[in-house]
Amino acid sequence: MNAPARARYDSIVVGGGHNGLVCAAYLARGGRKVLVLEAAERLGGAAVTREFAPGFSVSACAHLLHLMPPTLFRELGLAAHGLKLAAEKLPTVALAQDSHHLTLGPAESALLAERSGRDATALTEWRALLKRLSRALHPLLAATPPRLGTEAWSDRAALLGLGWRIRRLGRADMRELLHIGGMCVHDLLEDRFSLPLLKGALALDAVLGTNYGPRSPGTVMSLLYRVAASQGADTLSVPHGGLGALAEALANAARAAGATLRTGAPVERITVREDRVTGVVLSSGEEIAAENVISSADPKSTFLKLLGSEHLDAGFVRRVAQVRSRGLAAKLHLALDRLPQFPGLTEAALRARLLVAPSSDYIERAYNHAKYNEFSHSPMLEVTIPTLADHSLAPAGKHVMSVIVQYAPYALAGGWHDKRQAFTDRILDTLAAYAPDLRAAISASELLTPPDIEREFRISGGHWHHAELALDQFLMVRPVPGAAQYHTPVPGLFLCGAGCHPGGGVMGLPGRNAARQVIREAA
Amino acid sequence: MLTESEPHYRQPLLKTPFHERALAVSQIDSFVPWAGYTTVDVFTHVEQEYFAIRNASSLYDLTPMVKYVITGPDALRFLNRLVTRDVRKLAPGKVAYTVWCDDAGHLIDDGTVFCIAPNQYRVCTAERQLDWFQASAIGFDVEIREVTEEVAALAVQGPTSAKLLKAVGLAGIERLKPFEHGEFVMPRGEGGAARISMMVSRTGFTGDLGYELWMQPADAESVWDALMAVGSTRAVRPIGSRALNMARIEAGFVLPNLDFVSAAHTLYLGTERSPLELGLAWLVDFKKGHFTGRRALMAEVARGPLRQLVGLDIEGTKPAHNALLYTDRSGKKEAGSVTSATWSPTCKRNLALAMVDAPYIATGSTVWAEIYLNRELVWQRRMVRARVVERPFFAPARRRATPPADL
Numbered sequence: 001m002n003a004p005a006r007a008r009y010d011s012i013v014v015g016g017g018h019n020g021l022v023c024a025a026y027l028a029r030g031g032r033k034v035l036v037l038e039a040a041e042r043l044g045g046a047a048v049t050r051e052f053a054p055g056f057s058v059s060a061c062a063h064l065l066h067l068m069p070p071t072l073f074r075e076l077g078l079a080a081h082g083l084k085l086a087a088e089k090l091p092t093v094a095l096a097q098d099s100h101h102l103t104l105g106p107a108e109s110a111l112l113a114e115r116s117g118r119d120a121t122a123l124t125e126w127r128a129l130l131k132r133l134s135r136a137l138h139p140l141l142a143a144t145p146p147r148l149g150t151e152a153w154s155d156r157a158a159l160l161g162l163g164w165r166i167r168r169l170g171r172a173d174m175r176e177l178l179h180i181g182g183m184c185v186h187d188l189l190e191d192r193f194s195l196p197l198l199k200g201a202l203a204l205d206a207v208l209g210t211n212y213g214p215r216s217p218g219t220v221m222s223l224l225y226r227v228a229a230s231q232g233a234d235t236l237s238v239p240h241g242g243l244g245a246l247a248e249a250l251a252n253a254a255r256a257a258g259a260t261l262r263t264g265a266p267v268e269r270i271t272v273r274e275d276r277v278t279g280v281v282l283s284s285g286e287e288i289a290a291e292n293v294i295s296s297a298d299p300k301s302t303f304l305k306l307l308g309s310e311h312l313d314a315g316f317v318r319r320v321a322q323v324r325s326r327g328l329a330a331k332l333h334l335a336l337d338r339l340p341q342f343p344g345l346t347e348a349a350l351r352a353r354l355l356v357a358p359s360s361d362y363i364e365r366a367y368n369h370a371k372y373n374e375f376s377h378s379p380m381l382e383v384t385i386p387t388l389a390d391h392s393l394a395p396a397g398k399h400v401m402s403v404i405v406q407y408a409p410y411a412l413a414g415g416w417h418d419k420r421q422a423f424t425d426r427i428l429d430t431l432a433a434y435a436p437d438l439r440a441a442i443s444a445s446e447l448l449t450p451p452d453i454e455r456e457f458r459i460s461g462g463h464w465h466h467a468e469l470a471l472d473q474f475l476m477v478r479p480v481p482g483a484a485q486y487h488t489p490v491p492g493l494f495l496c497g498a499g500c501h502p503g504g505g506v507m508g509l510p511g512r513n514a515a516r517q518v519i520r521e522a523a
Numbered sequence: 524m525l526t527e528s529e530p531h532y533r534q535p536l537l538k539t540p541f542h543e544r545a546l547a548v549s550q551i552d553s554f555v556p557w558a559g560y561t562t563v564d565v566f567t568h569v570e571q572e573y574f575a576i577r578n579a580s581s582l583y584d585l586t587p588m589v590k591y592v593i594t595g596p597d598a599l600r601f602l603n604r605l606v607t608r609d610v611r612k613l614a615p616g617k618v619a620y621t622v623w624c625d626d627a628g629h630l631i632d633d634g635t636v637f638c639i640a641p642n643q644y645r646v647c648t649a650e651r652q653l654d655w656f657q658a659s660a661i662g663f664d665v666e667i668r669e670v671t672e673e674v675a676a677l678a679v680q681g682p683t684s685a686k687l688l689k690a691v692g693l694a695g696i697e698r699l700k701p702f703e704h705g706e707f708v709m710p711r712g713e714g715g716a717a718r719i720s721m722m723v724s725r726t727g728f729t730g731d732l733g734y735e736l737w738m739q740p741a742d743a744e745s746v747w748d749a750l751m752a753v754g755s756t757r758a759v760r761p762i763g764s765r766a767l768n769m770a771r772i773e774a775g776f777v778l779p780n781l782d783f784v785s786a787a788h789t790l791y792l793g794t795e796r797s798p799l800e801l802g803l804a805w806l807v808d809f810k811k812g813h814f815t816g817r818r819a820l821m822a823e824v825a826r827g828p829l830r831q832l833v834g835l836d837i838e839g840t841k842p843a844h845n846a847l848l849y850t851d852r853s854g855k856k857e858a859g860s861v862t863s864a865t866w867s868p869t870c871k872r873n874l875a876l877a878m879v880d881a882p883y884i885a886t887g888s889t890v891w892a893e894i895y896l897n898r899e900l901v902w903q904r905r906m907v908r909a910r911v912v913e914r915p916f917f918a919p920a921r922r923r924a925t926p927p928a929d930l
Contacts, residue, residue: 275813309662310604313626313815318658482626489818 009035009260011518012280012290014267014306015458015497017045020296021250021261022511023496025076027294028257030519035288036259037280039266039458042244043251045296046457046464047506049244053444055395056335059243060448061457061464063384063402064090064353066236067229067507068246069142076253083249087389088237091352094201095434099344102197103352115195122192130227132173136165137228141502141509144485144517145476182471185223186214186360196359204357204380208404209464209505211328213367214360218471225469229507236353240390243506250508270295270306270493277492280306291522294486294514296497298459298466299323299479303488305460311490319480323473323499327450327462328370330408332427334401335394335444339385340435351388356381356430363406370407375423378430380406398443403427410450410462420447465504466497475501486517494518536561539586540675540743544751548761555764558587558650558671563763570868572766576729577869579758580681582750583767585735586743590674591646591656595665598642605659606636607798607820609811613638618702618724622798622806623655624816628823629786629795631655632779633803635726637704645670649779655787659815675743679750680733680770682919683757685927688723688734690753691746696734697926699725711745719745728767730774732921772865772874775834775914777801782832782862782876799823800878802832802914830859831884834914835875837892838907842866843875846892850883852906858883858890867916874916875909886911 013024016038024036046061091105103111113120146158166174180188185206189199203214206223239245251261268283270293279289295302303320357363357380366376382404387394394400405427424447431438450462467479476484479499486494496514498504537560545563555564575581602610606621613619615638622633634648656667688696692710704724711717719742727733779785783796798807837843842864850856859879867874883890888911896903
């Protein structure tokens with residue numbers, strides 16, 4: 001090895017996505033010399049804004065900000081680093097074919113009461129319960145998960161702490177948490193609510209970005225997770241300039257703390273010497289040494305591609321290879337010459353998050369196709385028109401529509417190459433039921449299937465959460481036992497991406513937890 | 524062959540290519556299942572067969588040994604990450620005995636690795652390993668193929684084995700060194716017009732001079748017949764597994780399911796064994812780079828042993844089968860247990876392999892074995908002294924001599 005300047009950096013963070021940037025910012029604030037290496041020409045990973053048609057830009061993967069906990073914004077001073085919200089506390093509109101749409105969000109219970117007094121009461125109760133539960137669960141997400149079966153004081157303290165917080169919820173809430181914790185969201189909604197449109201909207205949040213339908217086990221857990229991550233806030237917002245602006249603010253925070261950020265620098269391999277990580281080699285052949293390497297890449301890419309099986313035990317590699325990481329969500333971007341009309345909604349109302357999930361059964365039917373590697377014939381959609389609040393994304397008077405589409409299997413039977421148009425047509429047909437003049441307004445479109453997401457964002461399987469969020473890939477078994485506490489079997493190698501606890505979405509907690517673990521272990 | 528239509532418990536045991544010959548020689552029809560085959564436990568009498576190993580030559584059918592062919596650009600890297608020894612040191616024409624472990628450093632199986640050519644290996648194992656090998660192959664460009672049924676295998680072991688093989692026409696066999704293999708040709712029929720080619724390795728499970736013959740199943744009976752014909756005047760005998768077991772204990776070799784249970788099969792926690800605990804530390808090369816279980820074994824070295832497999836020399840003549848071991852004669856505190864035991868007719872010693880707790884693993888330590896004597900159905904309990912001694916118990920110079928003595 002021709003020795004480069006030996007360990008000019010304490011830590012190299014592989015990948016400049018939001019978790020990599022969060023991790024770098026916290027490491028740098030902890031006094032470490034940090035280098036972030038991003039393969040793409042711009043930072044942000046899946047939190048990125050880019051042009052998809054001349055003059056039209058969009059948040060190319062995630063399009064709403066709702067999981068990142070307020071503490072993280074505060075600690076990193078993101079507002080001071082340039083993050084401006086174009087819209088916050090966005091309502092959600094559950095679209096109905098009869099134009100009798102249902103708006104959820106601020107003042108939802110008054111709106112709901114007009115249709116069903118019972119559901120209005122039940123929703124208020126349900127939101128309050130979620131808030132209480134999220135307070136008990138959030139500390140669990142904001143820390144390194146405890147290991148099971150050890151004698152270590154810290155592991156026992158973490159488990160006791162969780163037990164204590166759940167106990168403190170009181171008898172009724174504790175019983176309810178244990179009752180619903182393992183349920184499927186469909187059953188839960190059947191128990192509590194009656195309006196199909198309401199149940200569809202609530203079920204969507206439980207299955208968005210996952211490989212599940214509302215009747216799949218564990219979907220209540222993923223809903224609890226979503227609420228607990230954001231400390232119960234669960235408010236939807238959009239940064240001015242799209243999600244890419246969040247990445248810029250994170251990058252500014254990292255730079256201000258002293259981190260060095262490099263783009264266009266794909267890591268080819270993580271180097272190991274005498275069973276210790278020594279740094280990385282870039283595709284250009286450049287070697288960079290560091291005390292430790294923290295990878296925000298997904299577990300399969302990190303272990304199987306960048307590190308290599310030969311540095312790991314076979315049983316561990318098998319577990320990594322078996323991590324469920326095939327994406328089921330696609331993204332459709334539309335460049336619009338004019339704002340389409342949604343009968344029943346004013347222009348102001350279109351700023352909301354629009355859902356095509358008219359019932360829980362509708363979602364389950366959409367999911368049925370995916371089980372057999374077909375795309376949904378009537379897909380479930382989460383739609384935003386970001387240009388209503390942020391004119392910087394499109395030419396004056398024109399608009400962008402950003403749609404998350406489920407279900408679009410990664411391994412579509414027969415492959416995606418000749419089915420892209422057919423799927424796009426299905427999505428547009430589905431949308432046309434709510435916005436009849438939509439097609440005529442489209443000047444350009446872009447469909448990102450899970451294989452496209454895999455390619456563009458370098459996520460094996462194209463799964464938004466890097467690894468499915470499910471009980472068997474959760475907490476101390478996320479992504480796999482042996483790598484669930486951010487450190488890996490190879491000394492000096494850590495994980496900080498969405499594949500780690502507490503998981504995916506634009507949340508930032510994996511990056512924050514990992515940085516704290518790295519600093520703790522160095523102490 | 525397995526038949527699709529029958530459930531597994533009705534599947535007939537397979538017959539090896541030597542089966543018809545073995546059946547013809549067997550006097551007591553004592554067959555036992557081994558890895559899906561029916562094989563001979565005893566042909567005539569255990570001691571008689573044992574003495575063929577130590578005093579003349581023995582034929583032992585080891586076709587059921589599970590055999591894999593490992594090929595591909597990453598075959599060497601794959602094997603080096605799989606097993607505990609450094610396979611880079613294994614040149615074409617060489618064989619190495621080795622073990623492999625799971626992530627926790629617990630033993631999965633032992634076996635031999637034959638280097639046929641660069642990135643071309645054959646691995647012989649006691650139990651089926653395809654699942655573990657395939658898990659170990661993730662990230663390696665390697666092809667793993669089981670060839671158990673495609674290769675008939677016959678061990679020819681004993682002080683006269685080289686002479687016997689020479690007598691059936693394997694020219695140059697005397698030049699084969701221990702842990703080497705090569706291609707040999709056996710002339711067949713009158714004048715040697717037809718020829719049988721086979722791979723021969725100087726390996727075995729007896730601790731004696733001996734060879735293992737790897738051939739096409741179609742040639743198996745001809746090879747057997749030739750060896751038996753030449754051997755009829757040389758005290759050559761086919762042997763069963765019981766006689767071989769006596770010899771392997773004398774040689775100090777371990778057997779799965781007797782001296783350890785594969786970590787792939789253990790159900791109770793704490794019954795897995797590491798190669799260090801089995802006294803196989805000499806097989807573990809910590810310097811070669813990473814292999815599965817290395818980190819766990821390093822931690823075990825740092826922690827120090829909890830127990831180890833040792834050789835015992837036990838007072839008296841009654842084999843200490845399954846005996847519990849105690850720290851002193853009172854039998855109040857246990858110190859381990861015997862895993863394999865035999866009276867050694869050659870050493871004239873009462874031998875055993877035993878898993879012994881850490882304080883008693885040093886050579887020269889004494890433990891006490893609890894033995895039950897059956898005196899014409901009158902049972903007596905004896906506490907007898909057992910000394911920890913060096914293994915192997917029996918290691919004649921002839922096992923390594925090249926060329927072997929021309930007896």
